[in-house]
Amino acid sequence: MAPSTTTTYTTKQWILASKPTGAPVLSGPDATFKLQTVTLPPLKDGQLLCKVRHFSNDTGLRNFIQSTVAPERFYVPTVPVGSPMRSGIIAEVLESASPSYKAGDLVMDFHLGTWSELVVLEAATSQKLAPLPKNLSLTHYLGAFGASGLAAYTGLKFAGGAKPGDTVVISAAAGATGSMAIQIAIHLLGAKRVVGIAGSDEKCAWVQDQLGAHACVNYKSPTFVEDLKAATPEEVDVYFDNVGGHVLDAMLTRVKKHGTIAVCGAVSGYNSDEPMALRNWFELISMRINIKGFIMLDYMDKAPGILQELIGAVADGRIKLQDAETMVEARIEEQPEVWMRLFSGKNQGKLITNLIV
Amino acid sequence: MAPSTTTTYTTKQWILASKPTGAPVLSGPDATFKLQTVTLPPLKDGQLLCKVRHFSNDTGLRNFIQSTVAPERFYVPTVPVGSPMRSGIIAEVLESASPSYKAGDLVMDFHLGTWSELVVLEAATSQKLAPLPKNLSLTHYLGAFGASGLAAYTGLKFAGGAKPGDTVVISAAAGATGSMAIQIAIHLLGAKRVVGIAGSDEKCAWVQDQLGAHACVNYKSPTFVEDLKAATPEEVDVYFDNVGGHVLDAMLTRVKKHGTIAVCGAVSGYNSDEPMALRNWFELISMRINIKGFIMLDYMDKAPGILQELIGAVADGRIKLQDAETMVEARIEEQPEVWMRLFSGKNQGKLITNLIV
Structure with a gap:
């Protein structure tokens, strides 16, 4: 038989191993997260294979994995035990099965982003990142402009x-x-x-x-x-x-x-x-x-106008982003620890992971 | 010298003796309230000397005597230690120094009413009670129509x-x-x-x-x-x-x-x-x-219309007041105990004291 023409990819990926009571546990038998290596499914039409560049670290993720709120009353789907840990990400397209994207494009995704090195995103629900004025970092799309x-x-x-x-x-x-x-x-x-x-x-x-x-x-x-x-x-x-x-x-x-x-x-x-x-x-x-x-x-219809206003205010110096972003270089193995810094009381501004491989 | 022509009156009156921490105390050295006999000042123009018929028993009074809220952020004046305990009342005019009232009129007052047998009210801030349809009890002005x-x-x-x-x-x-x-x-x-x-x-x-x-x-x-x-x-x-x-x-x-x-x-x-x-x-x-x-x-401008609607709904049978008022016969000495029944979990509907002398 002819070999399949589809290349398969594997990636390291954090899954939710157990729901924490109190603070998430970073290691040991009760660890909240577990790192696994998974094979990604072949791309379907409209999908993008992407390499993650940045994780958005948000306190709200804590409630995605465990909270007093029943899942049907939570504002987005929660993370079931055994599923990949979700996260806002900025990623670079490696392979595109969508006419709207080409390799090298940068995308942001809050829906299907996970704590992984590689992810498969949907072109329809990802956001292609436009350049920002004055060479502002695109990571601001995860914070100040996100x-x-x-x-x-x-x-x-x-x-x-x-x-x-x-x-x-x-x-x-x-x-x-x-x-x-x-x-x-x-x-x-x-x-x-x-x-x-x-x-x-x-x-x-x-x-x-x-x-x-x-x-x-x-x-x-x-x-x-x-x-x-x-x-x-x-x-x-x-x-x-x-x-x-x-x-x-x-x-x-x-x-x-x-x-x-x-x-x-x-x-x-x-x-x-x-x-x-x-x-x-x-x-x-x-x-x-x-x-x-x-x-x-609830206000996404107003988001484009607001973002324009915010970007304008940064461009003309009214709003300052200096020191308002903390960038941490980390390997995928370190991502849970990076995220947990949000709860240490020491973080200043937006905490972003710069994923190194 | 000729004797003064002004008759003076004395009355029993509960004063706030101390601010309770937790439940008010009814007796002993830490008693929250203390009964005293005071001489009422002579009537001034616009005032009414009244005999109290009914006390309105309200849980909210608990916050008048002690709460976590600073007095300047409370919604009405609070009761300082040493002052008469306030209460909504229905009273009968004994002497009137106002052209708007005559002896025998029934008035309601939530501002100057106190746990007393006799009170001096201001005609301007008291409400003269109009008869209710179908011979409904005037005490409903303290509850359903109040x-x-x-x-x-x-x-x-x-x-x-x-x-x-x-x-x-x-x-x-x-x-x-x-x-x-x-x-x-x-x-x-x-x-x-x-x-x-x-x-x-x-x-x-x-x-x-x-x-x-x-x-x-x-x-x-x-x-x-x-x-x-x-x-x-x-x-x-x-x-x-x-x-x-x-x-x-x-x-x-x-x-x-x-x-x-x-x-x-x-x-x-x-x-x-x-x-x-x-x-x-x-x-x-x-x-x-x-x-x-x-x-x-905050909605007192709408009160007359609402009262008309409520009285109409009772008159035509939509709203029932049967068993919605608990009337307790009590002497002035018993009033703190009557009021405290609100916190026993046993009271049903509006709790009203019928003051007996």
């Missing part, structure tokens, strides 16, 4: 209803989404006063000095509640919450009457089995506070 | 945005506000399915059989979470929350995408020093839930 920037913008403007003249507070202000939210609130939405909340004095200094926040409060300080009060003397119109927990609890005492809390995340609880403890819930009633959970996917 | 009915209506319609065809869930469904909310949702707002949550099988039977709820779930049952799920097979558009705590936590898993939680109260925490524990907070994000704290005082 999910982080869109979450920051849509959460502030549409969920939070931020208006010119508002006082806005943003938690995880030194993170990928928070660092964009600080700058968007100031430069694109006309907030009068923007206050960050972050987990170290160093981060707070960056949020104030580099991102331009009017103040930034360290939530690990023993005087956090007093500091927060002092930083918001006229109370708060919109609180953009990435963290939940005791920071949210404190913010319930600072949001003004009829103010809004836009809830983007609750990272303080992602690796914990403990329930979230709120002492100040009655403020919700006494101050008629509005709390809105949101997902930026 | 704060409870208005909170139920405005919370469902304006904070909750309940629409015809919605599935609505109401906690503390056998309470003063909840029992009105159940009936308002069904008969005035056109809900397709209305589910109560209450604290005993007896209450649940009343909520279903007498108030007309399509189902009612006992939150003290070990199968509460499963029962709640079974009672809401198509999930929930609007949850009207009176209780907070583990009932709210369970409801976070039942509200549908973009659904609303209108928060009227959080009675599960009023007598507790423990923070509210939520395990399902991430549902707020994954299902884009909207949580709105509200106070019916």
Whole structure:
């Protein structure tokens, strides 16, 4: 028989080995992830064989693998045990079975990206990456010009209803989404006063000095509640919450009457089995506070316009991306450890893996 | 010298003796309230000397005497230690220094009412009670046609945005506000399915059989979470929350995408020093839930129209007030104990004190 003309490829790929209770486990018999080598199926029409260049490291992935939310109430498909761990990626097309792509094109994918060296993507659901002005790194499509920037913008403007003249507070202000939210609130939405909340004095200094926040409060300080009060003397119109927990609890005492809390995340609880403890819930009633959970996917019709606005603001210097991206060189074997740095409290800005082979 | 022509009156009056931590204490050295006898000041122009007939017993009063909310962020003035305990009242005018009132008139007052036998009210801020159709008791002005009915209506319609065809869930469904909310949702707002949550099988039977709820779930049952799920097979558009705590936590898993939680109260925490524990907070994000704290005082411009609608619905039999009011005969000495029955889990409907002298 003639040999098949189809070349087969194998790749290393992380699969979800078990659902963690609490923090994911990186090694040993209870390891959350397991590295395996798999053979990729032959390309079908419309598919792309791609080599992964970058992983987008996002705290939200923690909920993809295990959360209190039933899968049918989760906002995207979750990762079943035994399946490849999903991730936003930037990849380079090696072989294309789609007329829209050729070898060498760079694509971004949040749907079918996995922690793998090689992936098969669908041309129809991948996004071809256009060059950015001023030679900005294409990796910003994973952060400032991707999910982080869109979450920051849509959460502030549409969920939070931020208006010119508002006082806005943003938690995880030194993170990928928070660092964009600080700058968007100031430069694109006309907030009068923007206050960050972050987990170290160093981060707070960056949020104030580099991102331009009017103040930034360290939530690990023993005087956090007093500091927060002092930083918001006229109370708060919109609180953009990435963290939940005791920071949210404190913010319930600072949001003004009829103010809004836009809830983007609750990272303080992602690796914990403990329930979230709120002492100040009655403020919700006494101050008629509005709390809105949101997902930026609900605003995708507005995404092109927002991205144009964000790219313009970076190009003309209003929004600064300097030091807002942390790039880690890593082999595929190290990817779970890289991702877990998000939960160490040490990361600044968008954490991106530069995959080395 | 000629004797003064002004008659002076004395009255027994409960004052707040100390702020409770946890449940109010009824007796002993740590008693929350203290009964004293005071001499009332002479009437000024525009004032009314009144004899109290009824106290409105409301769980919300618990927060007037002590809560986590700073007084400047509370929705009405709180009660300082040493001041008379406030309460909604119905009273009979004994002496009037206002042309708008004469002796024998019945007035309602939520601003200056106190736990006293005699009170001095301001004519300008008191409400003269008009007769009700079909000889309905005037005490309904304290409940169904007062704060409870208005909170139920405005919370469902304006904070909750309940629409015809919605599935609505109401906690503390056998309470003063909840029992009105159940009936308002069904008969005035056109809900397709209305589910109560209450604290005993007896209450649940009343909520279903007498108030007309399509189902009612006992939150003290070990199968509460499963029962709640079974009672809401198509999930929930609007949850009207009176209780907070583990009932709210369970409801976070039942509200549908973009659904609303209108928060009227959080009675599960009023007598507790423990923070509210939520395990399902991430549902707020994954299902884009909207949580709105509200106070019916914000809708007072709509109150006359709503009251007319409520009175009409009772007059034509759509809303039933039978067994929806619990009247307790009590002397002034017993009033703190009567009020505390609200927290025993045994009260049904509006709890009213008929003050006997």
